[in-house]
Amino acid sequence: MATSDTAVSLSNVRKTYRIGEPVHALDGVSLEVPQGSYTAIMGPSGSGKSTLMNLVGCLDTPTEGTVVVGGREVGALGDRERTRLRGTEVGFVFQTFNLMPRLNAVENVALPQLFQNVGRSERRERARALLERVGLADRADHQPNELSGGQRQRVALARALVNDPAIVLADEPSGNLDTDTEADILDLFDEFHGGGTTMLVVTHERHVAERADRIVHLLDGKIERIEDLEGSSESRAGSAAGRGTGREGRRNGGGDAE
Template sequence: MYKFMENENGKPQTADTFMPVAGESLISMRNIWKTYQMGVEELHALRGVSFDVKKGEYVAIIGPSGSGKSTLMNLIGCLDSPSKGEYWINGHQVAEMTDDELAKIRNKEIGFVFQTFNLLARATALHNVELPLIYAGMRAGERHDKAQAALASVELGDRVMHKPNELSGGQRQRVAIARALVNHPSILLADEPTGALDTKTSMEIMALFEKLHAEGNTIIVVTHEHDIAERAHRVISIRDGEIEKDERTK
């Protein structure tokens, strides 16, 4: 009943007439479905999700495990394609892109921050940060300077030649943030960014997110922790594959 009312409150779930206007929304999802075939049964991980994110927003997507929030994050991050619906990111319709086109979008438009950092263990902090630039085809000299600057901006300018196992958890996550930002993506997409960190370090990372937001970056944080979600300016709650609540908190 509640969800039905929400639909009447101006969130159309049909995609027939939708066409985003340039500069209006950075992300537009319209009636997104994700269905998995489990033998003869169909499992709907997402059931018609629609929302927009404007440039400069700081959004938290919250929900319990099994709610479909990980599926939603994979779709936002262009790691996966929806079964049905339209998804626009920075003017690109990605719902029907090929794997290689998705790879290009991930490289240019998305900066990932993962719970377990996902740094290459054998590579230095600098090389880790350089990776997105390598796949963007940038020359070595320019790439080097940019990666150096990105690491300096997360206060790791003096740790560039360290490998991940020579850094603390908080430092590793900051390397990951530097890597996410180095190619100037449209959005910074963080999946439980403090899940592997202690409380004090978590606070430092969240403070860094606030600083990055203040500098104009668009941030989406996917989490199940309410105190992390509270830092965002807008909270989208997911339950059973549908948006339960979408409210501006700041």
């Protein structure tokens, strides 16, 4: 059962695709993602990682069971309500960045706020503040083709955070980055997690997953095991906790993102 301290809750979730014989992409998965936690999802191809991501991201609904995001059951919502929930409660970071090529960095970051009826000046102010947070204040007016891969991923991270989501969902976020740039992006994940942002990272890479507090291992649509990484991010969280950079900190007037 989801509580106010739970960002995402899955209860006995099954997702079945019927292409000839039924395929159980997820088969009885139950999982709670606490507010402010950092969870990695690992598993081989076909284990159900993408299906889990789509359900948590409100892009799909379960065949059976319940998925609760931000206190609302996803399967009980209509398409419009699910779109609204996705826009307010989930921030996405993709391997391929998915930036709009004709928009500059500020416009890309500000774009999700357009669908939340935020005024133009407020949208741009918030977008510029987040670009400064990810070290791109001097690239705010550059288009994606004028940015490196690492810079584009920083823009994507800022965009994911712009609506102050309950959870940031990252799908192979460092797959297109070199080693040094990957480390910079993962350090930013640590920083925002330390400030209270809930992180859920889908990855094939063990060293990426080890940044999290725990690793959920999927196999054949089931949770094979949950691996607790004791102390993996506690020191990072402690060092950033006082900065008020997360969801609750911003709502209480803390941090420098306003």
